[in-house]
Amino acid sequence: MCAGQGAYPRSYGIRQVHPPWALRHQEAFMQLSNSWRALVVAALGAALLVLAGSALGAAGKGKGPAKAKIVIKGAETFKPNAYIKDSVHFVAGTLTIRSGGTVTLTNTTDEPHTFSIVKKSQLPRTTKQIQECHVCGEIAKAHGVNPEGPPSGPPPIPLVNVGPIGFDEPGDSVVINPKGHGGPVSIKVTAPAGSTLNFMCVIHPWMQGRILVK
Numbered sequence: 523m524c525a526g527q528g529a530y531p532r533s534y535g536i537r538q539v540h541p542p543w544a545l546r547h548q549e550a551f552m553q554l555s556n557s558w559r560a561l562v563v564a565a566l567g568a569a570l571l572v573l574a575g576s577a578l579g580a581a582g583k584g585k586g587p588a589k590a591k592i593v594i595k596g597a598e599t600f601k602p603n604a605y606i607k608d609s610v611h612f613v614a615g616t617l618t619i620r621s622g623g624t625v626t627l628t629n630t631t632d633e634p635h636t637f638s639i640v641k642k643s644q645l646p647r648t649t650k651q652i653q654e655c656h657v658c659g660e661i662a663k664a665h666g667v668n669p670e671g672p673p674s675g676p677p678p679i680p681l682v683n684v685g686p687i688g689f690d691e692p693g694d695s696v697v698i699n700p701k702g703h704g705g706p707v708s709i710k711v712t713a714p715a716g717s718t719l720n721f722m723c724v725i726h727p728w729m730q731g732r733i734l735v736k
């Protein structure tokens with residue numbers, strides 16, 4: 523199947539806002555068979571189960587809620603002779619959770635996303651920085667995606683864990699498949715109380731938020 527046909531009728535050629543690897547990533551998703559997707563979802567589920575089991579001991583005393591939700595919403599729209607807008611975003615963009623708590627991510631869009639912890643200084647602040655997003659390429663590589671390469675299917679490594687298990691430091695990242703290709707993804711936030719985690723989607727670098735760990 524050619525890019526641009528089928529379930530994701532998008533015009534890639536005219537878009538400038540995505541890093542090139544992200545476009546290839548999305549094209550690759552379009553070309554997947556359902557069985558491939560099921561395998562990825564199953565692998566991701568297994569990895570998260572291990573993650574959840576290992577992090578259970580960290581749950582407990584904090585003052586923040588034990589559970590929080592992030593829903594990914596938005597769509598692409600345009601106004602003729604004015605602009606094209608991609609409103610995909612995290613709801614909520616800022617959330618509070620206790621150390622050891624669980625965040626559930628639900629994707630209501632037809633595109634894949636990532637939930638990736640980055641340093642505050644790595645968050646793009648200009649459209650130029652979005653187009654040249656360096657940390658996006660680094661995290662793509664950590665997921666096994668070659669930012670310079672041809673479409674190669676979904677990221678071979680759906681979950682990237684840096685350092686101690688759980689989401690606690692820059693580099694920790696998970697892929698969230700398009701709506702209908704796997705259910706919500708749950709992650710454990712294991713950063714200590716008092717810390718702030720900045721997160722973003724490395725496919726749509728304007729998708730940014732932060733977690734206050736309490």
Ligand SMILES: [Cu+2]
Pocket residue numbers: 610634635636723724725726729
């Ligand atoms: Cu995204």
